[in-house]
Amino acid sequence: MKKLLLVLAVVVLYVLHQDVWFWRSSRLVFGFIPIGLFYQGCFSVAAALLMWLLVTYAWPSHLEQEVEETDTREERRA
Amino acid sequence: MIPAIVVFLYLATVLYIGIFAFRHARGKEEAEDYFLASRSLGPFVFLFSLFGTNMTAFAILGSSGHAFNNGIVTFGLMASSSGLVIPLTIFLVGTRVWALGKKYGFMTPVQMFRDRWECTHIGTVIFVVQAVLLVPYIIIGIMGGGTTLNAISGGFVPFWFGGAIVALVVMSYVFFGGMRGTAWVNTFQTVLFLCFGAIALAVIGIGMGGFRSAAQALQAAPATSWLLTRERISPYYFFSYTFIPLSAIAFPHILIFCLTARKMAQFKKTVIFYPICILAIWLPCVFLGVMANRVTEIPQIREKQEARRVLATQGRTMDPEHRDELRDKSAGDDVIMLLLQQYAPLWLAGLLGAGIMAAVMASDSQILALSTMFTEDVFAFYGGKRRFGEAVQVQTGRLFIVLITLFAYIVALQAPETIFELAIQYAFSGYAALSPLLIAALFWKGSTKWGALAVTVWTASTVIAVAVLQATVPAPAPGPPTVLWVPGGVEILTRTPGGTAVYGFMPVVPMVIGSTLLMIVVSMLTQKPATSTLAKYFGGRKP
Numbered sequence: 001m002k003k004l005l006l007v008l009a010v011v012v013l014y015v016l017h018q019d020v021w022f023w024r025s026s027r028l029v030f031g032f033i034p035i036g037l038f039y040q041g042c043f044s045v046a047a048a049l050l051m052w053l054l055v056t057y058a059w060p061s062h063l064e065q066e067v068e069e070t071d072t073r074e075e076r077r078a
Numbered sequence: 079m080i081p082a083i084v085v086f087l088y089l090a091t092v093l094y095i096g097i098f099a100f101r102h103a104r105g106k107e108e109a110e111d112y113f114l115a116s117r118s119l120g121p122f123v124f125l126f127s128l129f130g131t132n133m134t135a136f137a138i139l140g141s142s143g144h145a146f147n148n149g150i151v152t153f154g155l156m157a158s159s160s161g162l163v164i165p166l167t168i169f170l171v172g173t174r175v176w177a178l179g180k181k182y183g184f185m186t187p188v189q190m191f192r193d194r195w196e197c198t199h200i201g202t203v204i205f206v207v208q209a210v211l212l213v214p215y216i217i218i219g220i221m222g223g224g225t226t227l228n229a230i231s232g233g234f235v236p237f238w239f240g241g242a243i244v245a246l247v248v249m250s251y252v253f254f255g256g257m258r259g260t261a262w263v264n265t266f267q268t269v270l271f272l273c274f275g276a277i278a279l280a281v282i283g284i285g286m287g288g289f290r291s292a293a294q295a296l297q298a299a300p301a302t303s304w305l306l307t308r309e310r311i312s313p314y315y316f317f318s319y320t321f322i323p324l325s326a327i328a329f330p331h332i333l334i335f336c337l338t339a340r341k342m343a344q345f346k347k348t349v350i351f352y353p354i355c356i357l358a359i360w361l362p363c364v365f366l367g368v369m370a371n372r373v374t375e376i377p378q379i380r381e382k383q384e385a386r387r388v389l390a391t392q393g394r395t396m397d398p399e400h401r402d403e404l405r406d407k408s409a410g411d412d413v414i415m416l417l418l419q420q421y422a423p424l425w426l427a428g429l430l431g432a433g434i435m436a437a438v439m440a441s442d443s444q445i446l447a448l449s450t451m452f453t454e455d456v457f458a459f460y461g462g463k464r465r466f467g468e469a470v471q472v473q474t475g476r477l478f479i480v481l482i483t484l485f486a487y488i489v490a491l492q493a494p495e496t497i498f499e500l501a502i503q504y505a506f507s508g509y510a511a512l513s514p515l516l517i518a519a520l521f522w523k524g525s526t527k528w529g530a531l532a533v534t535v536w537t538a539s540t541v542i543a544v545a546v547l548q549a550t551v552p553a554p555a556p557g558p559p560t561v562l563w564v565p566g567g568v569e570i571l572t573r574t575p576g577g578t579a580v581y582g583f584m585p586v587v588p589m590v591i592g593s594t595l596l597m598i599v600v601s602m603l604t605q606k607p608a609t610s611t612l613a614k615y616f617g618g619r620k621p
Contacts, residue, residue, distance in 0.1 A: 010166065017159055018317055026306040032293040033365075034306035037150040040158040041361055047162040047353040054169055055346045063177035064342045070181045 006058050013050055017043060082231035084428025085435055088270075089247050092263050092439070096251020099259035109463075112256035112472045113185055113450040119261055119338045125348045127261040128335050129355045130268035130436075131443040132164070132326055138271060138363055138437045139222070139411045145367030146410030147386060149305030152367070155319040157360035161353030163323035167513075169349045171327045172336040174520045176345070178615070179337040187333045187516070188455040194519045194615060195527035196607045198459075203531065204515070205455045207538050208330050211505040212444050216482065219441025220245050220490040226438050229415055230431040241490055244435075248442050249483040252449075253476050257338060260442050267436035272355065274433030275362035277426070278418065282366055285421025289365075292372040301387075305368050318584035325509035328516060331447035363414065370413045376420050382408050393555025401555055441486075449478045503577065504541045511537040511589040514597045522601075523616050529601035533593045540589045544578055553577075 022036045029038040110116055119127070145152040175190065184190045188208070192201035223244025224237040235243075251259045283289050296302045304310055326332055339345060373379050385407035393401055415434065418427045453475040457463065463471045515533055518525035547562075551573045554560045559579060563571035572579045580588050606612070 013162060014320070017154070017162065017320060018313065019154075020313055022308075023313070024307050024309045026297050026303050028293055028297060028306075032289040034150050034293070034297075034368075036306070036308055037153055037361070037365065037368075040150075040154040041357060043154075043158045044161040044353045044357040044361075047158070047165070048350055050162075051165050051169065051350045051353065054166075055349055059346070060173055060177075060342075063173060067177050067180045067342070 002057055006054060009050055009053065013043075013046060016046075019043075080424040081428035081431045082227070082235060084425065085227065085230055085431050088432035088435060089243065092266065093247050093250055095262050095266060096255035096259035099251070099255035099262050102258060109453070109458075109468050109471050109475075110183075110185065111258075112475065113446070113453070114334070114338050115256070115258040115261060117180065117338055118340050119344070120340060121344045121347050123261050123265050124339050124344045125351060125355075126268040127264035128168075128332070128348055129352060130264035130271075130440065131331055131335055132329075133268070133271070133359065133437060133440060138274065138359070138434055139226075139414060141360055141363040142367035142370070142414040143410035143412070145364040146370050146382070146413045147408060148311070149307065149368055150364065151308045151311045151316070153360055153364040154308070155311075155316060156322075157356050157364070158353075159320040160323040160326070161356045163320060164326045164356075165349045165352040167324065167327035168336070168345060168352070171516050171520060172333070173342055173345050175333055175516075176336050176339055176342055182614075185334070185337065186451050186454045187330055188451065189459075191515065191519060191530060192459075194607070194611070195525070195530055196611055197527035197530070200527050200531045200534075201455065201459075204512075204534050205451060207508075207512070207534050209448060209451060211508045211541070212330065212448055213482075213486070214505060215444045216441045216448070216486040217490050217493075219248070219439065219444070220483075220486050222438040223248075223435070224490065226415075226431070226434055229412060230428075230434075238491055241487060244439060245483050245487045245490075248439055248445065249479060252442050252446050253479050256475075257446060260446050261335075261338065263442065264440075267439065268355075270436045271433045272358055274430055274436075275359050278414065278422075278430055278433075279362040279366060281422045281426060281430075282369075282417050285417075286369065286373065289369060292369050295372055296368070302371050305371060312582060314582035315579070315584060318587050321510055321584070321586045321590050322506050323510075324513040324590065325506045328509040328513040329447075330451055331443040333516075334447050334450055335443065366414060366417060367410060370410070370417055373417065373420070376416050378416055379413060382410060382413070390556045394557065396555065398552035401553070405553075445479055445482055448482055449475045452478050504545055507544070507584070507586040507589055508537050508541040510586050511540065511593045513590070514593045518597050518601070520615075523612050524601055524606060525597060526601040526604045526606055528604040529597040529599075532596040532600040536592055536596050537589065540585065540592070544585050547573070547578055 017040075019036070019039050022039050025035050027035040029035055033041075108116075141152055141156065144156075175184075175187075178184055178190060182190075182193065184193070188201045188205045191204055192198060220241045224239075224241030227235045227240030227243065228237050231240075251263055255262070286292055293306075297306055308316065336345075370379055371383065385404045389401065389404040389408060393404070396404075415431075418430050422430060453462075453471050457474050458471060462474065512533065515530055518529065518533075551560065551562065553575050554573060556575050559572040559574040561569050561572050563569075568581075570581055572582075578585050
């Protein structure tokens with residue numbers, strides 16, 4: 001369930017990149033940042049947050065374990 | 079002259095770091111130490127060097143230049159999509175490749191493919207395609223170095239000499255320091271150009287008297303208000319660009335870098351902070367590129383705007399050569415340097431020039447990656463390591479570095495820059511089309527070597543086809559594209575001012591879809607690797 005939600009979050013963020021709703025707007029945020037640029041900047045922050053979620057809840061720790069086991073076996077053999 | 083001196087001091091520092099790395103590794107003539115820094119990079123160096131490896135001259139010079147002529151769309155096209163796709167691929171593919179490298183000693187992607195699909199010469203075909211797509215980067219890096227030094231010194235340092243200095247410095251620290259030297263230099267450079275964006279934004283902002291009035295003036299004028307929107311870009315084109323960052327993980331220098339981490343935990347910070355690093359560099363550069371359109375006191379910027387205006391209004395009636403000439407005149411790759419010359423004090427312009435040089439000199443990792451690939455995938459694979467030993471393998475790698483740098487320098491002096499800029503465009507699409515190789519190797523038991531060969535041949539053929547098409551059909555003026563193929567009234571193939579479109583999408587979209595389909599279909603029709611090989615990669619997992 002957790003992984004499914006994370007996959008869904010990735011898909012949603014990918015779709016949100018295509019922000020057609022601000023396509024033709026030249027509105028300025030804080031008086032100087034174009035809204036389209038501001039949105040895409042916020043999108044980058046959201047991408048970092050999503051990466052944090054992935055690293056926290058879907059980290060492939062089994063790969064680390066496999067490598068450690070291999071290292072231990074080789075050390076014993078040596 | 080002061081900025082040039084600061085830049086030369088910077089080059090000396092970079093050289094020293096490379097030689098320091100050489101001393102650090104003295105006595106170790108092992109391939110794994112030279113080419114992968116003994117898989118020992120810590121979290122800070124791993125994050126910044128991996129990020130720096132992926133940031134070329136385009137990150138600073140090209141992004142602001144593209145934004146100058148195309149507006150804010152540049153950030154969404156090239157930065158924010160990369161901020162999502164690249165860390166995601168590092169998370170999914172990079173970590174797995176690292177684990178396999180640690181377990182089985184792989185040093186290049188081709189070594190992994192050969193083992194995973196039980197193939198020999200198909201691996202060599204993949205090596206050739208990867209190498210051919212990588213060479214233009216090295217050439218453009220040297221060209222960028224020559225151009226930047228020439229511009230920073232006000233023409234005092236000629237192009238040939240600037241290019242030679244940059245080639246010599248990069249070659250020296252890669253030659254001596256190997257991966258350790260390259261990683262340390264990349265870390266230093268990344269810190270430098272991460273600072274660059276913020277400082278440049280502040281200095282130019284103060285010089286322009288604040289951005290508020292400039293932004294509002296751009297918004298108010300009909301001739302420039304479109305720069306603050308994406309109304310001149312098709313949503314199909316915008317969507318297509320999200321396929322380009324798939325190329326990052328398929329680039330051999332990025333994948334080889336993934337093998338250098340000491341622990342897998344080092345990927346965590348890289349994955350999380352990658353989008354923030356992209357934001358920190360690209361947002362100021364894109365914003366400054368757009369704002370440069372309001373600068374009236376720099377004659378060179380006015381000339382660029384005039385060339386753009388003439389191209390837009392009279393381009394349709396001009397011959398292709400004249401159009402290309404105007405396109406070159408309107409190119410904005412130097413706007414950020416022009417802004418710095420106008421608004422920054424001399425010493426600061428020098429420091430910021432060093433930041434630009436840092437981005438321009440990103441070809442170091444490509445040189446090292448090519449050398450690693452040649453010595454491992456060709457020299458060692460065809461018996462060189464067995465016959466001559468590991469020390470000779472490292473010396474061969476060093477000799478290869480000298481030869482490839484020399485070759486790149488000679489070509490850089492002879493050929494026009496635009497050719498290689500185009501080649502890099504094709505390389506991005508090509509590497510994106512090669513990315514299904516990695517996904518299939520790591521996640522699909524059913525993939526086969528024949529599927530891998532089909533993907534590689536498809537990639538090479540489509541890159542050549544797009545290149546030939548763009549060389550034979552001249553780019554039209556800004557506005558409606560030239561329609562080339564309309565079967566049954568449907569516009570399938572068009573030549574746009576910026577390239578080629580297939581049903582409105584960039585070629586990278588059909589290229590990636592074609593690669594994926596070929597991998598699936600050909601693999602389903604051909605024999606799978608042995609069960610023992612599959613067990614190495616998938617354990618007891620079902621296909």
